[in-house]
Amino acid sequence: MRFQAxxxxxxxxxxxxxxxxxxxxxxxALGFDGVVHVRAGRSFSFEVDAPDEGAARTKxxxxxxxxxxxxxxxxxxxxxxxxxx
Amino acid sequence: MxxxxxxxxxxxxxxxxxxxxxxxxxxARGELLWHGDVSVGSVDAVxxxxxxxxxxYLRPGALARFSPIMEAVTRFAHEGGPVVGICNGxxxxxxxxxxxxxxxxxxxxxxxxxPTRLQVSSTASVLTGLAEVxxxxxxxxxxxxxxxxxxxxxxxxxxDEDRIVLRYLDNPNGSVDDIAGITxxxxxxVGLMPHPERASHTLLGSEDGLVxxxxxxxxxxx
Numbered sequence: 001m002r003f004q005a006x007x008x009x010x011x012x013x014x015x016x017x018x019x020x021x022x023x024x025x026x027x028x029a030l031g032f033d034g035v036v037h038v039r040a041g042r043s044f045s046f047e048v049d050a051p052d053e054g055a056a057r058t059k060x061x062x063x064x065x066x067x068x069x070x071x072x073x074x075x076x077x078x079x080x081x082x083x084x085x
Numbered sequence: 086m087x088x089x090x091x092x093x094x095x096x097x098x099x100x101x102x103x104x105x106x107x108x109x110x111x112x113a114r115g116e117l118l119w120h121g122d123v124s125v126g127s128v129d130a131v132x133x134x135x136x137x138x139x140x141x142y143l144r145p146g147a148l149a150r151f152s153p154i155m156e157a158v159t160r161f162a163h164e165g166g167p168v169v170g171i172c173n174g175x176x177x178x179x180x181x182x183x184x185x186x187x188x189x190x191x192x193x194x195x196x197x198x199x200p201t202r203l204q205v206s207s208t209a210s211v212l213t214g215l216a217e218v219x220x221x222x223x224x225x226x227x228x229x230x231x232x233x234x235x236x237x238x239x240x241x242x243x244x245d246e247d248r249i250v251l252r253y254l255d256n257p258n259g260s261v262d263d264i265a266g267i268t269x270x271x272x273x274x275v276g277l278m279p280h281p282e283r284a285s286h287t288l289l290g291s292e293d294g295l296v297x298x299x300x301x302x303x304x305x306x307x
Contacts, residue, residue: 072186073234
């Protein structure tokens with residue numbers, strides 16, 4: 001079975017985010033008022049072959065935690081969509 | 086016998102020859118170790134030098150830590166061998182879990198390339214053994230992701246166990262507790278953002294890095 005995985009990586013709450021802060025500071029000059037708490041992150045997508053959804057989830061989660069995110073400062077969120085057998 | 090210093094080269098490393106030259110001026114023998122090697126050979130110390138290993142893609146050090154040589158470096162470190170990560174090398178050591186915490190993008194998102202004033206905070210490490218606590222050193226930094234970050238529990242342990250070896254006197258990048266360099270629990274693995282090899286000759290504007298490199302060579306001889 002093949003699954004489409006999307007992993008979002010963001011800094012953990014409480015970890016300073018200079019990119020998000022810089023974007024937020026630029027917003028008023030561009031005319032965007034009332035936008036707060038900007039956090040920058042990254043998104044990754046890949047396809048996983050696995051015997052079932054649980055196995056695909058385990059594999060994608062391990063990949064996210066060991067490589068895509070640094071758990072010391074970042075957290076990741078995984079979305080999985082069934083593509084086909 | 087001159088101590089042998091293994092200097093690891095990843096694709097994108099660019100300070101390896103500077104480190105070799107600086108250590109050889111102090112009487113050591115420098116040897117380049119390729120990232121694909123599965124052994125560090127019979128070196129007496131290992132340096133992970135600065136640069137942009139694997140283009141710093143994903144995060145600095147994130148891909149380099151999976152290189153075959155890193156398993157050998159980890160074994161060498163666990164056997165008590167002196168291991169020092171400079172700048173990008175420090176980032177690799179944190180990603181590899183040989184040192185705690187992480188190096189984040191600098192506050193204000195500035196790439197910093199400048200001499201910095203440092204203070205030796207602990208001499209209980211292979212890099213600061215010959216220095217004195219409180220000693221002031223001027224050594225350049227050259228990085229975009231050098232803001233040392235860790236959770237409060239880790240910071241408390243680093244302080245209590247005297248593992249913060251170098252602090253910035255004018256914190257340039259937003260590091261917690263002005264941290265410029267730390268060591269592991271037994272003092273044989275050290276990571277620091279400043280480049281001691283770039284402060285190893287009067288022609289470079291400072292020789293303050295020599296006391297650190299001499300300390301490393303002294304530890305390597307043991």
